[in-house]
Amino acid sequence: MIFIILQIIFLISLAPLVSGIITKIKNNLRLRRGQSVWQPYYNLAKLFSKDEVCSEHSSWVFKITPFIVFASSLLALFLVPAFIAKSPAQYLGDLLLLVFIFSLGRFFLALAGLDTGSSFGGMGSSREMFISSFAEPAIVMAFFAVSFNFGTTNLAATCGPGALKFSSLIAGIALLIVTLAETSRIPIDNQETHLELTMIHEAMALEYSGPSLALIELASYLKQIVFFTLISATVYPVVFCAQITPIQALTGIIIYLAKISFIAVLIAFTEVFLAKMRLFRAVDFLYFSFVLALLALIAATLGA
Amino acid sequence: MLNLFNTSIAFLLDPLSFFFVFTILLISLASAIYSVGYLQGEYSLRKRLYGWVLFAAFIVSMLFVVTVNNALIFLISWEAMSLLSYFLVIFDQKNEKSISAGIIYLVMTHIGTAFIIASFLIMYKYSGSFDFAAIKAACQNIPVFTKNLVFIFLLIGFGTKAGIVPLHIWLPYAHPQAPSHISSLMSGVMIKTAIYGIIRFIIFILGIESLWWGNLILIIAIISCLVGVIYALMEHDLKKLLAYHSVENIGIILLGIGASMVFIKLKLTVLAVLAxxxxxxxxxxxxxxxxxxxxxxxxxxxxxGTGDMEKFGGLIKKMPQTALAFLFGAMAISALPPLNGFVSEWLTLQVFFIGAFSVSSGLKIFFAICASLLALTGGLAASCFVKAFGITFLAMPRSAKAKEAVEAGLSMKIGMFFLAFFTVVFGLGAAVVFKILAKVSQSVLAGELAPINFSLNNFTINIQEGNFVYLSVPQIALILAIILLITATLIYLFTGKVKKYGTWNCGYYKLTPRNEYTATAFSKPFRIAFGFFLKPYRKTEKLRESFYHVKTFKYETHTTSIFQEYIYKPILAFTFGSARFIRKIQPGSIHLYIAYIFATIVALIVLIKIF
Incomplete structure (x- = not known):
């Protein structure tokens, strides 16, 4: 139990750093010095200490949304196995529950986008729902493929004696593509620009400021680390599941950090070397991830 | 001869019937409370009384449908239900749309009834009785080909009422035209009696003959899901949108039932009960x-006074309670935790997973594809309800009428919150509800239930030995609530003040409702992505003052309904064409008619002589 709480606290504090690292790598690849990897923490601290401006056209939906988005991301964090897989969250739900939890946060964020009455928000909501609708089948298919290897959608499916299977690898790649969409990364969306016409996620949150914006940003860091953790657990399952000693926990943490950094590097390279796609090309991109996930499933049924 | 007068009305009160009676009464209660306020001021007292009599008779007829024990009485109640609902659809007689919607409904529902009658007569041929037990006993003697025929007839018959694709076309016309409390009954309950028919007659009485029955239902179900939700996304009339969502949800229900049929055939009893x-x-x-x-x-x-979403906006400030109730409904239908829609959709995915794991290879892939298409449906449904709620209730009012809207009356609010309360109850109480439902389906399938384990506040499915799957909705709700409470308190205590200011509008001087995103704009990406199916087209009309100056510009965008265009239109054209052709033998000359009679008599005499 104590390990679990430590794990969640550790993941929350790690989440902004992952974004910081990705930005740093991207900047270095472009031969720039770039901001410090700790910048996301400074940003959060700054935003939490600021006053807030709230649109006069908006309603209570706009006000409660940051909390719901944050709560749903944090709940997802309860579910993923990072370096210890045995968790009380096992009795809470399974892999498929993750899909529904994220859709809770997204639903409210999209409503908040519409609530302020500006066209940017509406545009963001519409596009976000559009992209995520097409991402969902791929996620479910990938989860199926992973779970097939273990015969259950229980979270234990992502934990076990290192099952480096072909199907898990393909499913992991499919999930990686979905992650690009879900964490608003380059071929689908762009976190860096605030040009209204290209942004999806940023457009929805455009009217937020101060602590509310901080919560939404923190929620998206959490969502990102949840997806990274999932991919890492899919491709290379968590090693220690049963009763663990502190030494094992430490080893688990080191392995976990290595996996996460690898994914972060991968994402940074993708972002630098790919151009942003037109909105409707993104659908094809997500179809591709669906096909990959289907392939993973077929491989899993064959036992590969 | 049919033994019409010997039929005594007997009721069959097994768990399945009880379940449907409960469902009907639950929705009817809310709808009845609601109707008091809803009809007030809309219609004269005389009309309201007429409405309530029809309403009561409609509910009674539905109760008869799900409880009678005799196929003939079933048909009579079925027909009564259809006719009464027809009168309720055309209740708003001043509206011409109601009449035409009523006619479409009447025609479609009778086509369905014709197929049901045909299948009943075939079964009667073997059983010699209309009693359910007798038919069930006789069904074992029906040859395979006839059984398949009966299955197809029953599927078309009940499918028309349920609104499966491509027999769904009456739903978006009939449901919106009825007064809203009737729409809620028709969409909420009446189409479910068709599901009752499918379970009762196909699974319970006829018995599953071959594997393709279940697979066919699964394919129809998944198509209904997708078609329903895609059309719903394109729809900007609030009630029509909801009607299309009924098509989608009937699909989801049929996914469970179809999967169950597959499992029955494969002798996976536990899974069949689960599904x-x-x-x-x-x-x-x-x-x-x-x-x-x-x-x-x-x-x-x-x-x-309108159903057009583009005229709404900002209603959350004028009608806060209605908005809250709608939000509950929207969250439930979008399968968001911890409400009820989430539990059943999660369970459906789980059925497909366990199913895919248990069946053999080809079906595995089919089940997994069904599951991921269900996920796509879920995503699209969530988008649709972001649109429905966001455009209707949020931001600024888009028309004068939306600006002057007032909150609904007390009885209407009671009706709405009664049902909103149950979306929560059926979400949090999933374990208890599911236990009861498992008993119901166990009685239908007479299977065993031993390996499915339940506990009260979280339920566990254990299909393979040792592989447990858990879902605890109360715990999810609790954790969400705790996180919400803690964050809200922290933010409230430790952060600065909140200032109200206008929305950022790129420095443009004033933000008006015309700057808002519209429902049409919201669904545009979907319209393009599903363009191959929706076949959208535009109509533009320019009124010019001179070559250089356009005075007004009218822009319309529509989608083609391929089912009407490519299935119903040709059938109608063929019907009218052949009617026109046959009319030629009726020129109105009395001599010719006498000649016809003479020819007929001669032909009959010849026939009698031959046989």
């Missing part, structure tokens, strides 16, 4: 949230 219970679970959930959404749509309609 059927999941289907029933989604059935009652859909009854609750769709009933709720139609009631809310009715309140909006009553307050603004």
């Amino acid at each position: 059927l219970s999941v289907g029933l679970y989604h059935l009652i959930n859909h009854a609750i949230f769709k009933g709720l959404l139609f009631l809310c749509a009715g309140s909006v309609y009553k307050a603004t």
